[in-house]
Amino acid sequence: QKEVEQDPGPLSVPEGAIVSLNCTYSNSAFQYFMWYRQYSRKGPELLMYTYSSGNKEDGRFTAQVDKSSKYISLFIRDSQPSDSATYLCAMIPNTGGFKTIFGAGTRLFVKA
């Protein structure tokens, strides 16, 4: 079983739609959960981070963590064509440290 699983998509939605992106993981030691956005030919850019379980909202973005199910989500409200990118979930264990584990990324297309 992969440590972090993420559906690669692609996911295509019309402008204004609510987008739901998800990851599952197997390592119960993960405590820090992040979402990165990656545009074509660019490095990942941190969007959201959450510690342990719960929700976090930032503008049109909401991150959710359900540690009991080992499942994390990113919701994008009122999606825009500029949101078209690859979204990577990422995790760090509760021991902290230097190594971030990434999911494979989901490609999102928002059509105008």
Place this chain on the structure above:
Amino acid sequence: EPEVTQTPSHQVTQMGQEVILRCVPISNHLYFYWYRQILGQKVEFLVSFYNNEISEKSEIFDDQFSVERPDGSNFTLKIRSTKLEDSAMYFCASSESITGTGGAFDEKLFFGSGTQLSVL
């Protein structure tokens, strides 16, 4: 806005040759990283570097790889004898601090735009 700068953006080399990928991290950052992304695959951790030494490395980072901070601004990744399977996008990243325990998330990674390495 400060950013991580990587050069070159694209490097083509012959199998068996040595390559050096260069990075200029954000100036007040203390932790430096190399990640790579093979086409169509996930971003993978290679190595982290702090206080002039490797702090953690993955199983990918074997004896063919080395990192160096030759001066106060540059951070380099050297591959001594490239293989076809080294072809990937290599990302440099830096952070001001790292995540400890207890909920404080400090490891905000800032990535460069990457160097696409093609080994022929």
